[in-house]
Amino acid sequence: MKKTILTTLLLSVAAAAFAVDKKYEPTWESLDSRETPQWFPDAKFGIFIHWGLYSVPAFAPRGTYAEWYWHAKDGDQSGKHAAAVGRADATQKFHNRVYGEDVPYSDFRDQFTCEMFEPEHWAKVFKRSGAKYVVLTSKHHDGYCLWPSKEASESFGMAWNSVDSGPKRDLVGDLTKAVRAEGGIKMGLYYSIWDWFNPYWPEAEQPTTGPKRKMNLPEEGRKKYIDEVMVPQIKDIVNRYEPAVIFSDGDWWMDDEKWGTKPALAWLFNNAPNKDEVVINDRWGKVRKKHGGYFTTEYGSGFADPSVLWEENRGIGKSFGYSRVETFDDYNTGELLIYMLCDIVSRGGNFLLDIGPTADGRIPIVMEDRLIQIGEWLEVNGEAIYGTRRWKKDCQWSKGEIREYTKEEFHKGIPDPIIEMAKYPKAGQARKECYFTTKGDTVYAMITELPDNGEFEIADIELSKDSKVTMLGVKGELEWEKEDNGIEVELPRLNPSKLPCQHVFTLKITNIK
Template identity: 30%
Template sequence: MSASTPGHDDPVRPLPGWFDDAKLGVMITWGLYSVPAWAPLDDRLVRLLAEHGEGADRDRSYHAEADADGFDPIVTTSYSEWYQNSVSVPGSPTWHHHRETYGDRTYADFRDDFAAAVEQWSPEPWAQLCAAAGARYVVPLAKHHDGFLMWPSHTPNPHRPDWALERDVLGEFRDAAEARGMRFGIYYSGGIDWTFANLPILRADDVARAVPDSPEYAGYADAHWRELIERYRPAVLWNDIGYPSAAEPEKLFAHYREAVPDGVVNERFYAGTPDFLTPEYATRATSGGSKWETVRGVGLSFGYNRQEDASWTTSGPDLVELLMDVVSKGGNLLLGIGPDATGRISPEQDAALRELGAWLAVNGDAVYGSRSWRVAEDRTAEGLRVRYTERDGDLYATFLDRPSAGVSAPPRLAGAAHAECVWLGGDGTVGTVTGLAGLPVPPVRPGVPEPTVLRISPAPDPR
């Protein structure tokens, strides 16, 4: 993933409606790095994550900034998919780990290990999990920064023979995902390819300058994106860390939009006219502005990190809170999961996604197809946090903290006149309430995490 987000043009094309309706996607980061599957974990990363988390209103990754003590998240990144870069920095935690675990084996030596492991993979468990999580689109990786191709491309790597899978895992997963009603997008690292240049990257500030600038690479990246469009008709072009200007991205966008009229393009080409913005491990503080999608792993890595246990994994209830905070402010949530080399998802990530899906199965009306209300968030007099969404004239108030009996209405709803109120997943209408005073306790639903959602019909005018 990206370590920084330079300036970009604001989207100007009308956004295809399906993307604004979808709200939830899953990114799958799988490649050679899934063999060593290791990155250091450091409490300082948790602190940086908190600084760039809810309400931070930054379109930058928390991995992008070194602190006052010189702690640079590139050298000690928790992103396991950056393994090749990290192991190339003498003295780094990953360099020490690699020497102790693999001796003098090189990163390229993982190629055969990975190709053998892929033979055990089936696309069905991935598709089943993403559907169970309630995702409406999926974005697997076609190429990460190491340049290894996850499909049998007609444009092979000119510097490293056999630097691609023979098995078409992209095509197999696309078929399995689309059979379950999910749209299929593709991630491609257009800005960094270490088989061409700039390995290693030593400082976070150098990431944006690491794009190979040769005509050879421009032609190579352009050929790949065009092949991916022709072969898979992706619903999302999810590029990362820039793009060589000589590849003429505007022409690529025009070709894509002719081939896939309702497809969407992210802003990380850093050129042209994107459809949405992609803050990483960060959310907006308010609604409004261009369409956005926050992207983050379920843990502190996108790729599989064998060190991450439940303590480093976002729980199902916390994913629900994150989703509702993002959706209330007009965003989508793209959650990253990292399979091991054989394609297995960790039990911790699997459980978290299924909990999220169980919640959406009950409360999806507050999410899918919804839009931001004129107010995104609120608190009751008791301090309970509330997030608002609106759909088809109804207002949905998601209580991030469980209400008790007789809880007062949030201030924005105190003037609601003769509103019909329903706790989603309950036995029926709470009643027609003026001022929403004295709401009863919401139902307890075994196997479904909090929060609880109150539907208010019709949506009142906020005070």
């Protein structure tokens, strides 16, 4: 017996030592063998921030991305994609009228002042929103960096970061410090591996516009950018700020071999100061939905496969960067965003919700309002979100047709498909009566609309003699009865002025079989 115990202990120690000393190789087989740190699937809700020189013009035709201003102004004209050309025409006309035909994008540095930026206030708003992680654009596709990157300035041949120009502040450092001081929130960084107009790219070889961009860069030009800008910048932000998330982007028009991302990721997993914490996405060179720490969708619907770790990212409006063109109708309501959060988490995903601050450093009030509404709902219902997993089914449908939606509808549908499925179904259309999550032997049923008769039926669930049913935010147990294929719960009769929360109400069901 003693020998067996000793052998088991030695094997355990050896396994632990192997895990600690494991070296990752620059292959997807090796990189994908790393388990994504547990904090990420537990977090569920994060805040995305698109902020940079594009926040100065803050313009894009409604329904398009304002952070693409420079490319729309100086890049889209060469393309043949109708949407891109239309965006280019609108942007060029706006730029010529407001700033002048001869004013280059680089002049926006002087107007990117950030004089109203109070990182401590931002961090408090994020805390109140209930978010568990934050992802700031350290560098978008324009190459302008929000930290003192010497590689950016050297490659562009001018001051091309927020310390040597514009606000003269380390915006990444200031926000990182404030978020971590607030406590309970992970700080991450978005980093674009592509610079649209970096001089190290041969100008004649820049990709054309459109969804199917192709490019055959001379290896010399490509290697110069990757070796002297991209890889050093990745290592710089990791060593300086130890981001818990690295959200890569700008990858889609060149494969991972040409990008040289696998060696950079092997270095990250082996050498990052916080290598046991850092999480990566799947945007590393035509490998989306194939390789990476988690998969991403953008203004989409996520993944149906319950084995996939994924994250949906979208703005509160239709643009990630702040757009002065957007109106009240372009912004999602707090109600819709709460439905989105429940829907995404019920299907096993994380929700990364974007805000677009202004050039002077403010979070627009309408965006603050939406974040605070989500936070108030999470104060009551957070245990049905944080640390939960997808149950055997993600929702309960009523009778009717279950519709399939396109990505275009998820981006621009009126009403949004999420709330249409849950609250405003069309004639004959099935409705999501509740979303499910689970934690251990507890199931949470998040009811999308309280029934008029005060009774709610849940199918395909079996309770034990020790089971209890409660509503989060309401004292006392609820009465329930076993049905042929589930249970019927008698909901509490509540004074409308004393409801525990708004929009979605959560039943907690313990000790299920």
